[in-house]
Amino acid sequence: MTVTSSMRALLLLIAATIIGCSEESAPTAVQTAASTSAGDTAKGLDYDFYKESIEPIFIRYRGGFVGPDTACVACHTVQANAPLGLLPLTEENGEVFWTEEESRQNFENVAMLVNPSDPETSRLLLAPLAPIVGGESHSGGIFWDSVNHSEYRLIAEWIASGDPTTAADPIVEVDFEFFRSCVQPIFVNPIDNAMPCTECHSGQFAIPPAANSYWTVEQSQLAFEELLNFVDPGRPDFSRFLHKPLHPNAGGDLMHNGGRRWYSKDDPERQALEAWVQGDFTGTSCPSALQFDNPPRA
Numbered sequence: 001m002t003v004t005s006s007m008r009a010l011l012l013l014i015a016a017t018i019i020g021c022s023e024e025s026a027p028t029a030v031q032t033a034a035s036t037s038a039g040d041t042a043k044g045l046d047y048d049f050y051k052e053s054i055e056p057i058f059i060r061y062r063g064g065f066v067g068p069d070t071a072c073v074a075c076h077t078v079q080a081n082a083p084l085g086l087l088p089l090t091e092e093n094g095e096v097f098w099t100e101e102e103s104r105q106n107f108e109n110v111a112m113l114v115n116p117s118d119p120e121t122s123r124l125l126l127a128p129l130a131p132i133v134g135g136e137s138h139s140g141g142i143f144w145d146s147v148n149h150s151e152y153r154l155i156a157e158w159i160a161s162g163d164p165t166t167a168a169d170p171i172v173e174v175d176f177e178f179f180r181s182c183v184q185p186i187f188v189n190p191i192d193n194a195m196p197c198t199e200c201h202s203g204q205f206a207i208p209p210a211a212n213s214y215w216t217v218e219q220s221q222l223a224f225e226e227l228l229n230f231v232d233p234g235r236p237d238f239s240r241f242l243h244k245p246l247h248p249n250a251g252g253d254l255m256h257n258g259g260r261r262w263y264s265k266d267d268p269e270r271q272a273l274e275a276w277v278q279g280d281f282t283g284t285s286c287p288s289a290l291q292f293d294n295p296p297r298a
């Protein structure tokens with residue numbers, strides 16, 4: 001599985017090189033004066049400017065495959081838990097691109113990371129910027145040494161196109177206590193005729209508890225950290241944990257070797273998990289859809 005996905009990323013980057021070459025001169029906001037009227041887009045941000053000048057930054061080839069040499073998209077598609085929420089690129093007739101519909105969705109997601117009321121505090125500007133000049137630490141590495149970098153300036157200009165009365169989206173915290181008390185038991189309580197998640201994901205998030213006992217706090221913490229790789233805080237439908245085991249007819253993933261657990265988005269268990277991913281469910285008291293007797297609690 002790992003091999004396939006890294007090979008895919010490689011192919012994607014090779015294709016991105018070709019795209020990268022053709023858009024070297026950075027356009028500016030000036031050319032987008034006659035764009036979609038503000039107000040009907042997320043935070044009033046200029047969509048045409050986004051499509052023309054911001055999105056290409058995310059697929060720009062940077063010369064390598066490690067850290068800041070990598071294109072943003074290599075780490076920031078919905079498959080990776082990194083909150084930029086870019087969709088995987090569409091490949092068609094040897095070309096790699098985002099369709100209009102995909103770009104619109106990307107735009108919505110990227111808009112969540114900007115703050116037109118105080119542009120410099122936008123997460124989209126802080127993550128790639130060097131901490132020494134005010135940026136924030138970023139697993140992807142440092143892309144801009146200063147706020148004068150052309151990409152920084154371009155993104156700042158785009159953010160300034162937004163409605164200055166709109167603010168940053170709150171950062172959603174997915175609660176650990178709720179995971180330990182209410183979510184983790186899912187992994188050992190299969191639905192009828194299904195195998196428990198622990199059968200196949202024991203090396204990841206579905207760490208099995210010792211016989212007849214509940215997980216230790218340490219085991220829960222490990223499992224939680226692993227599961228967070230498949231959870232996109234605030235965005236249930238982008239969270240692979242809620243997407244993989246959902247039936248494709250209900251909008252779930254086209255394939256999952258482990259079968260399906262939910263056949264509808266209205267499934268009360270999935271709805272409870274959705275509320276948890278939204279940050280709405282916290283603490284140790286579980287809604288009825290998430291009450292399990294197994295494993296026994298001390």
Ligand code: HEC
Nearest residue numbers: 067070071072075082083123124127128137138139140143
């Ligand atoms: C090598 C992988 C990698 C690359 C390349 C990468 N990122 Fe990231 N990025 C991550 C990961 C992992 C996170 C989540 C953890 C963190 O914040 O460090 C993240 C987080 C972010 C965040 C959210 C920060 C926050 O406030 O939570 C933004 C915004 C972001 N990246 C933008 C970018 C942009 C723009 C690029 C390209 C210029 C880029 N990243 C390239 C891996 C990468």
Ligand code: HEC
Nearest residue numbers: 195196197199200230240241244245255256257258259261
């Ligand atoms: C019979 C084995 C099996 C069982 C049982 C199983 N899975 Fe899976 N699961 C897989 C395999 C294999 C993959 C990777 C290939 C794929 O996507 O189907 C996977 C992928 C996943 C992914 C995406 C992981 C990634 O790296 O992208 C998630 C999330 C997931 N499963 C959740 C669950 C949950 C939750 C359960 C229990 C309700 C479960 N699975 C039960 C075999 C299983």
